[in-house]
Amino acid sequence: MKKKVFIIGSGFSSLSAACYLSKSGYDVHVFEKNDMLGGRASQFKAEGFTFDMGPSWYWMPDVFERFFNDFGKSAKDFYKMKKLNPAYRVIFDKNNQIQIGDNIDNISDQFEKIEKGSGKKLKIFLKESKENYELAVTNMLYKMPGRSILELINSQTILKVNLFFSNIKKDIEKRFKDSRLRSVLQFPVLFLGAKPSKTPAFYNFMNYADFGLGTWQPKNGFYDVVMAMISIAKENGVSFNNNAEVDKIEIKNKKVKGIHVNGEFKECDIIISGADYHHTESLIDVKFRQYSESYWNNRTWSPSSLLFYIGLNKKLNNLNHHNLFFDTDFDKHADEIYTSPKWPTDPLFYLNITSKTYEHTAPKGHENCFILIPISTNLKDSEALREKYFKIVLDRIKKVTGNEIKKNIVYKRSFCVSDFKETYNSFGGNAYGLANTLMQTALLRPKLQSKKVKKLYFSGQLTVPGPGVPPAIVSGKLVSDMIINNERAF
Ligand SMILES: Cc1cc2nc3c(=O)[nH]c(=O)nc-3n(C[C@H](O)[C@H](O)[C@H](O)COP(=O)(O)OP(=O)(O)OC[C@H]3O[C@@H](n4cnc5c(N)ncnc54)[C@H](O)[C@@H]3O)c2cc1C
Numbered sequence: 001m002k003k004k005v006f007i008i009g010s011g012f013s014s015l016s017a018a019c020y021l022s023k024s025g026y027d028v029h030v031f032e033k034n035d036m037l038g039g040r041a042s043q044f045k046a047e048g049f050t051f052d053m054g055p056s057w058y059w060m061p062d063v064f065e066r067f068f069n070d071f072g073k074s075a076k077d078f079y080k081m082k083k084l085n086p087a088y089r090v091i092f093d094k095n096n097q098i099q100i101g102d103n104i105d106n107i108s109d110q111f112e113k114i115e116k117g118s119g120k121k122l123k124i125f126l127k128e129s130k131e132n133y134e135l136a137v138t139n140m141l142y143k144m145p146g147r148s149i150l151e152l153i154n155s156q157t158i159l160k161v162n163l164f165f166s167n168i169k170k171d172i173e174k175r176f177k178d179s180r181l182r183s184v185l186q187f188p189v190l191f192l193g194a195k196p197s198k199t200p201a202f203y204n205f206m207n208y209a210d211f212g213l214g215t216w217q218p219k220n221g222f223y224d225v226v227m228a229m230i231s232i233a234k235e236n237g238v239s240f241n242n243n244a245e246v247d248k249i250e251i252k253n254k255k256v257k258g259i260h261v262n263g264e265f266k267e268c269d270i271i272i273s274g275a276d277y278h279h280t281e282s283l284i285d286v287k288f289r290q291y292s293e294s295y296w297n298n299r300t301w302s303p304s305s306l307l308f309y310i311g312l313n314k315k316l317n318n319l320n321h322h323n324l325f326f327d328t329d330f331d332k333h334a335d336e337i338y339t340s341p342k343w344p345t346d347p348l349f350y351l352n353i354t355s356k357t358y359e360h361t362a363p364k365g366h367e368n369c370f371i372l373i374p375i376s377t378n379l380k381d382s383e384a385l386r387e388k389y390f391k392i393v394l395d396r397i398k399k400v401t402g403n404e405i406k407k408n409i410v411y412k413r414s415f416c417v418s419d420f421k422e423t424y425n426s427f428g429g430n431a432y433g434l435a436n437t438l439m440q441t442a443l444l445r446p447k448l449q450s451k452k453v454k455k456l457y458f459s460g461q462l463t464v465p466g467p468g469v470p471p472a473i474v475s476g477k478l479v480s481d482m483i484i485n486n487e488r489a490f
Pocket residue numbers: 008009010011012013014031032033034038039040041053054055056057058059244245246247274275276279305307372423424425431432459460461462467468469470472
């Protein structure tokens with residue numbers, strides 16, 4: 001008889017695990033607390049606008065492609081995509097902006113215009129960054145379930161050991177003088193959830209992901225990827241249960257027995273939870289938990305976010321699909337996120353306009369906007385605070401780009417710390433899990449397999465490899481491989 005696997009949550013790691021395990025002959029059932037599948041990558045439609053709720057930067061297309069190839073498919077079998085050119089715009093002030101092109105030659109030329117000699121230096125930096133990408137992503141990522149230090153050590157990484165003990169900020173400041181170029185090059189590590197000064201220099205492979213592999217956009221947004229993965233899972237017999245919040249994991253003789261969901265007990269052989277790790281451990285008795293409250297409180301969390309989904313009844317000028325407003329002091333904002341957590345004084349923010357690339361995401365003549373302000377986790381949020389920051393952001397957009405939008409808002413929804421907690425059971429309202437600092441890399445991250453309960457597994461952005469959609473997809477594969485190997489051994 002097929003072994004029955006229950007998966008808690010339907011984020012990318014859960015969908016990935018569901019696909020791999022069902023293909024390997026397991027009887028897989030997914031339980032998602034919300035109405036919509038996809039976890040933090042949910043989508044909603046309102047007043048003719050289609051909004052992605054979470055991820056919007058489609059980076060590392062090779063990781064997506066490798067996933068689809070494992071099922072005899074390609075991303076293009078499911079969705080259309082465009083490579084963005086410009087990939088994004090970085091705004092320092094009204095007359096001081098950089099638009100990042102879609103290839104290294106073009107970007108080097110732009111660098112050269114800003115700082116003499118930096119074009120050549122960029123090419124050297126990206127050559128190293130590409131080597132690290134090939135080492136880390138293409139070779140190691142899929143072989144690192146985070147069990148032992150030995151996973152990190154091989155003939156190539158040993159030569160790069162210094163890059164684990166230096167940080168990105170130092171590495172970039174050594175090579176480039178212009179503060180704008182430094183900011184642009186430090187931006188990609190923000191996806192890893194920590195400050196550049198706390199992120200090992202080895203992670204500069206994100207710069208190759210950015211400039212070398214480019215920024216892509218699926219035609220109907222990130223939800224195209226969710227739909228594609230659901231379709232593969234269904235083809236392999238996975239059942240999906242939405243509005244199904246698991247409220248207890250039953251354990252007998254130190255082994256999982258089943259789950260309690262919507263007032264019913266359901267029995268199974270194996271459980272994977274792709275829900276936030278801390279929340280999953282709250283579903284089991286204290287004696288079976290692996291990590292204490294102080295462990296979780298002392299982690300470096302990725303930021304939470306204040307988000308606004310906005311529909312406008314006019315087109316915006318002087319803006320691209322992705323726009324980074326780096327017109328204030330980044331270090332101060334970073335300190336207010338990580339060092340002395342509080343609502344930011346003068347935050348950097350990100351403005352996404354999907355209708356600049358795909359007009360059908362908004363009604364004709366309208367614009368589909370999404371604003372993200374990174375903030376510390378665990379902040380108390382209120383309607384008044386959200387409004388205060390909304391006004392700050394609108395004023396800055398007007399001042400720096402000349403676009404007045406206050407009177408053109410035909411749809412608006414906000415999402416913040418309390419929504420992250422309530423909607424996803426997120427610890428402290430984190431947006432994308434645990435940061436990839438040196439002390440939270442590989443085997444130092446929460447484990448994929450419980451040491452205290454047999455057949456209980458974890459996946460997702462709090463585990464290995466870390467935050468972001470591509471790592472979440474890899475995490476689903478790593479946990480599936482682990483289960484398949486463990487079950488073979490029995
Ligand atoms: C605003 C935002 C912007 C982002 N931008 C990007 C980006 O541009 N590019 C990128 O690559 N990544 C981005 N990310 C990160 C990326 O979205 C995540 O890393 C990834 O989607 C996480 O997937 P996951 O599998 O870990 O789980 P999640 O997506 O967190 O899914 C966990 C699921 O478990 C469910 N759940 C919780 N408790 C229970 C329960 N008791 N019973 C049943 N279900 C439960 C939750 O409802 C949720 O659906 C962004 C994230 C956010 C929030």
